[in-house]
Amino acid sequence: MADRARSSRIATAVALLATLLLVVTACSEPTPRPAPGADPTQVDAVEAPRLGACRRLELDDVAAPTNATKVVGCSSKHTAETYAVGDLPAELRDAAYDSAEVGRFAYDTCDAGLRKFLGADDSQSMRTVLSWAWFRPSEKAWDDGARWYRCDVIGGGEQSAALVSLPRTARGILSGRPDDRWVACVKGPSVADSAKIPCTQPHDWRAVTTIKLGEAADPYPGDRLSEVQSRDFCKKSVQAYLDYPPQFQFGFTWFHEAEWKAGNRRSVCWAKTNE
Structure with a gap:
């Protein structure tokens, strides 16, 4: 009887230990690693990105809601340049992360800002291979109070096979008669x-x-x-x-x-x- 009782206690302890290990494991899942090419300091940054920064974005990056791709020198090869950065207006601070209102504000702001940045009129802006992408903070940064937006000019769009490289700066490149590259x-x-x-x-x-x-x-x-x-x-x-x-x-x-x-x-x- 004593051996059976001791065996029962050991089995119970092993079961409790296994349960505890499962709980500890579930509560201590490893933090996801940043995507390849990402700057860890930007991934969950609450501070707004730097205006005028250049990056080597890919088409997959453009489709994502947030982006932390490392900044590169604008004199080196790049496919994106940040031309507008700011905070969301006060009336949107309590909006949901993926709300239509935030998306509409970003569309209006980035679209108008791109025409001004490129030196394009409404017609030119629709007849160019250049377009824009916008990004917001990560969901973690959003929960921590970040409410910034970032507009990047990119060398391509949704239907492009790949993004093309941009000049050192895209400012004013559609002014007058644009080069056929654009x-x-x-x-x-x-x-x-x-x-x-x-x-x-x-x-x-x-x-x-x-x-x-x-x-x-x-x-x-x-x-x-x-x-x-x-x-x-x-x-x-x-x-x-x-x-x-x-x-x-x-x-x-x-x-x-x-x-x-x-x-x-x-x-x-x-x-x-x-x-």
């Missing part, structure tokens, strides 16, 4: 679903002009009217761009209600040309 072209049978490429690369289509479909306060005109107005304007505009040839091909990129609500009021006209 003008959007497309290679393929049509412009639909094709990735923008710099016009310095072999191409079939060039973005030559845009049409404004309404003012900021106007309601969305509807899919059919937007498409027809874009088609009719682009046909005349591309014909004039090509110096009125008897035969020519043109394309147009028009947008829908979601883009209208986000602030876009323009469609893009494309000319079939390899020049």
